[in-house]
Amino acid sequence: MVIIDLSKPIKYNKSDPWFMKVKIKHKPHKKAKWLIRILGLPFKLFPKNFEGWADDTIQKMGVHSTTxxxxxxxxxxxxxxxxxxxxxxxxxxxxxxxxxxxxxxxxxxxxxxxxxxxxxxxxxxxxxxxxxxxxxxxxxxxxxxxxxxxxxxxxxxxxxxxxxxxxxxxxxxxxxxxxxxxxxxxxxxxxxxxxxxxxxxxxxxxxxxxxxxxxxxxxxxxxxxxxxxxxxxxxxxxxxxxxxxxxxxxxxx
Missing domain, CATH: 3.50.30.50 (Putative cyclase)
Known part of the structure; x- marks a missing residue:
């Protein structure tokens, strides 16, 4: 079986007109480490080699902006x-x-x-x-x-x-x-x-x-x-x- 992708990538493109602009904020792993610490887990109890988790927020994307x-x-x-x-x-x-x-x-x-x-x-x-x-x-x-x-x-x-x-x-x-x-x-x-x-x-x-x-x-x-x-x-x-x-x-x- 072969699967062929017919969808365009969803990402910011400076050449898109204003009504198609997409803006996504990518949050690095380390930000989650501080969130977990604030929530009450001491650093010493973090799992070994734990980097935190990555997260992303779609800040702007119209439903007609992409495929x-x-x-x-x-x-x-x-x-x-x-x-x-x-x-x-x-x-x-x-x-x-x-x-x-x-x-x-x-x-x-x-x-x-x-x-x-x-x-x-x-x-x-x-x-x-x-x-x-x-x-x-x-x-x-x-x-x-x-x-x-x-x-x-x-x-x-x-x-x-x-x-x-x-x-x-x-x-x-x-x-x-x-x-x-x-x-x-x-x-x-x-x-x-x-x-x-x-x-x-x-x-x-x-x-x-x-x-x-x-x-x-x-x-x-x-x-x-x-x-x-x-x-x-x-x-x-x-x-x-x-x-x-x-x-x-x-x-x-």
Missing amino acids: HIDAPWHYSATTNGKKSKTIEEIPLDWCFGEGLVIDMKHKEDFDPIMVEDITGFLSKNQLMLKPDMIVLIKTGRDKFNGTRDFHKKGTGMSAEATEWLIDQGIKVMGINSWGWDLPLPYMLKKAKETSNSEYFWEAHLVGQRKEYCHMEQLVNLDALPYSGFKVAVFPLKIVGASAAPARVVAIIN
Whole structure:
């Protein structure tokens, strides 16, 4: 069995924009020794070669800052008229299943991924979608991960392609770009230029009427075959949250 990590490291990166900054404080072993002494254990009763214990505190990390999975609650307070699921309410059986990679690396920046792009890829490579698969969209833009312009580059999913995947029985899907839609700054600009009130965040907003989850900021999809593997994407159980960091892995037997 081979396990391939599809998650980015969680660490401080000075090039991340302010809304992605992560800050972790690492506490050395020796600090715990003084804590134990204050709690009442004399130094002479410390175990031999006892260094204390290391500890760490996450001081700043948004739930969307790293490799994560979005809950339906992120897209809208309701889904098809019912309260949307928060992250701890997502069924765990959604989070493990047969995986499929859809290769869209040829798509230019700001050129949305359409239904015909996906069906053409599946037909060309003799691949078939099955209900409850976990579909991974490979754009190649994870090479910009950790750079200042990561959120400004890449292709992204259209509303039509997102809805089409849901209609095939796909509950969980993911992408190795910064976001699921086209880049956020580009969408803001085009919505204003076209005066189209339905343009902005169109793929996310499919979740207003059809229930699904997507992952963002995946990495290492080039290490995967198109099919023949399982995906595990178990989020942290943060009550009431719109998303959660996840250690996403692919498992190849």
